[in-house]
Amino acid sequence: VPKVSDAHLEARREQILDGARRAFSRYGYGGATIARLEEETGLSRGAIFNYFENKWGLFAAIAERDGSRLRELAVEQGLDALVHEVAAENPAWLGVHLEALNVIRTDPRIREATLQEDEGSAELLHWIEESQREGRMRADVAARDLARFLDVVLNGMAIRVTLGLPLPIEPLLRLVHEGIDAK
Amino acid sequence: VPKVSDAHLEARREQILDGARRAFSRYGYGGATIARLEEETGLSRGAIFNYFENKWGLFAAIAERDGSRLRELAVEQGLDALVHEVAAENPAWLGVHLEALNVIRTDPRIREATLQEDEGSAELLHWIEESQREGRMRADVAARDLARFLDVVLNGMAIRVTLGLPLPIEPLLRLVHEGIDAK
Amino acid sequence: VPKVSDAHLEARREQILDGARRAFSRYGYGGATIARLEEETGLSRGAIFNYFENKWGLFAAIAERDGSRLRELAVEQGLDALVHEVAAENPAWLGVHLEALNVIRTDPRIREATLQEDEGSAELLHWIEESQREGRMRADVAARDLARFLDVVLNGMAIRVTLGLPLPIEPLLRLVHEGIDAK
Amino acid sequence: VPKVSDAHLEARREQILDGARRAFSRYGYGGATIARLEEETGLSRGAIFNYFENKWGLFAAIAERDGSRLRELAVEQGLDALVHEVAAENPAWLGVHLEALNVIRTDPRIREATLQEDEGSAELLHWIEESQREGRMRADVAARDLARFLDVVLNGMAIRVTLGLPLPIEPLLRLVHEGIDAK
């Protein structure tokens, strides 16, 4: 018989995830010390590590969700809405997404482990293929390459947003939709 | 009185910068421990800290050079040549460029210090304006916005390259030049 | 007002002592974490600390019983039967006995507290003196010294048994008897 | 080119070994915290772990030497001299010997790793066999069993000595000799 309700447990878990997400986003994985995780979650190490194996387990739980959210949201609500929202809010999961890429890039062990896996979500690809069939996206470029282009743009955009640099949303979307060269 | 020639001193300094660049690129700032810097440079702590104040000073010296190289090279040799070269070589300075952005993003003190500064190089802007005047780039979008779009694309591309993910150079360049929507 | 019978309480207490004895014997005092005590007893922290002040109190309760069992059993059932039994079973209390000696030896506070006390059980001494009077043990060596010799042999034997090293029972008993028996 | 002489390095290493030996002997492996190792060696963590991989590496280096010294000294200087010396001095290596046995007994990983190895030194066995051939030790008991008997006695004696309990040297040697000497 658990001491507290499952709802409470779940709420605590979310509380930890939310606080840790902020900490990881703001300070990066290495910069998010346990002390900062305590501050940001409002809980002690004892509490945090009661829900997660260790710091890496906590980050992994967050990164797994947030790491692909950029592409998922593009599919769900469309490119334009995504860009508008992200640019306006600079959500913490955007920082976690970038931080996850950092860790993959710089930690030798993690790098080997994760790069084996599938690149990107298949859903983005499906969405593009469907858009091509419906005539909304150009079909003379392979869907896979369109997906990679979008990945490039979204990540590049994420960098500017998380750095707090100005992002000209409308012109950028226009360029993405049309191209930069003079006609 | 120096025992060795100035040329020797300069060579040693470059030796350190080169080795450290590899280390910072591969492991990130935090992951590049002094021990790894020693390995990669082939010199000892004493030598390294004789030329640079501390680890941060060494990184700053490298990052200052490499941080803007992406944009500079775009101006110097054109977008296409840059993309081809970067994708093929994955140069160490590319990793340093991304790592510099990481540090700016995650280290509170650095963040405040650097974001005050001018955003990006003025040279990129000049080059774009010139291209617009010469009719090679579209003029119905502000040069500043074109520059930011290029920044987005180049950084996004850098992420893929440094992660070792496939980058479809020709299609990507085509999309950048034209746009993704069906005509 | 207790909700359960005294018999139940006593049974629970024994359950805890038994499980904890196994844990202390296997892992030592420091290695027997509360988590392992929970596993081994099948009860939770709350239950354990409801019956015992703290981890040390639990160990002390066990060690007090088991610490002198070696000598007690020698008196009760004779040396030969004891050696046979111990070598065959490697009982948990044997490990606790050794672990208690360790703790006394290495914990400064415990050391001072326990070494004041009487060395060994008086019963062993009485038994030896009686054996001497009855002509079963040699009388040309002081009973106190015979007791200490037996203590040495029993502890040394305990080390081999708990380590799982082979113990040649019959030859060993023969050598001991040739030392202590009356001619 | 080393900064300091090899003699200095070797002296430092011995200084660390000596201090750590005292700490391990007095407090046991777990009780010998890094802080206590610093106190006892008079050096900092930086110095200690410059010479040894980690705490376990330091202990292993000491234990490997001291773990078998009891049997070695028995061979080298004879049983009687050994017992006299050990009882009078309670040398730190005696505590390390016992502590090594503790660790082997209680640490699951160490246990598996070490119990595979050969039991005891072959030298003790050779010495006994030679003594048997020369008529100084009884030959009607297998040398291997005599060795194990001696192991039992020496370890049991070590416990009493390290605990600070009185050890009646002459009577004890007399009893042991009546067991092992040739008639």
Next chain:
DNA sequence: ACTGGCGGGACGTCCCGTTGAT
């Protein structure tokens, strides 16, 4: 009576940068 969520002290380890020796 019993559970287990949680706080927080202490420990081993990592690693930066100083310093004194070549």
Next chain:
DNA sequence: ATCAACGGGACGTCCCGCCAGT
């Protein structure tokens, strides 16, 4: 100019025991 021994701060983790909850 270069080296490597060394001091010491900070971090992640372990884990004891309290107490709120049932």
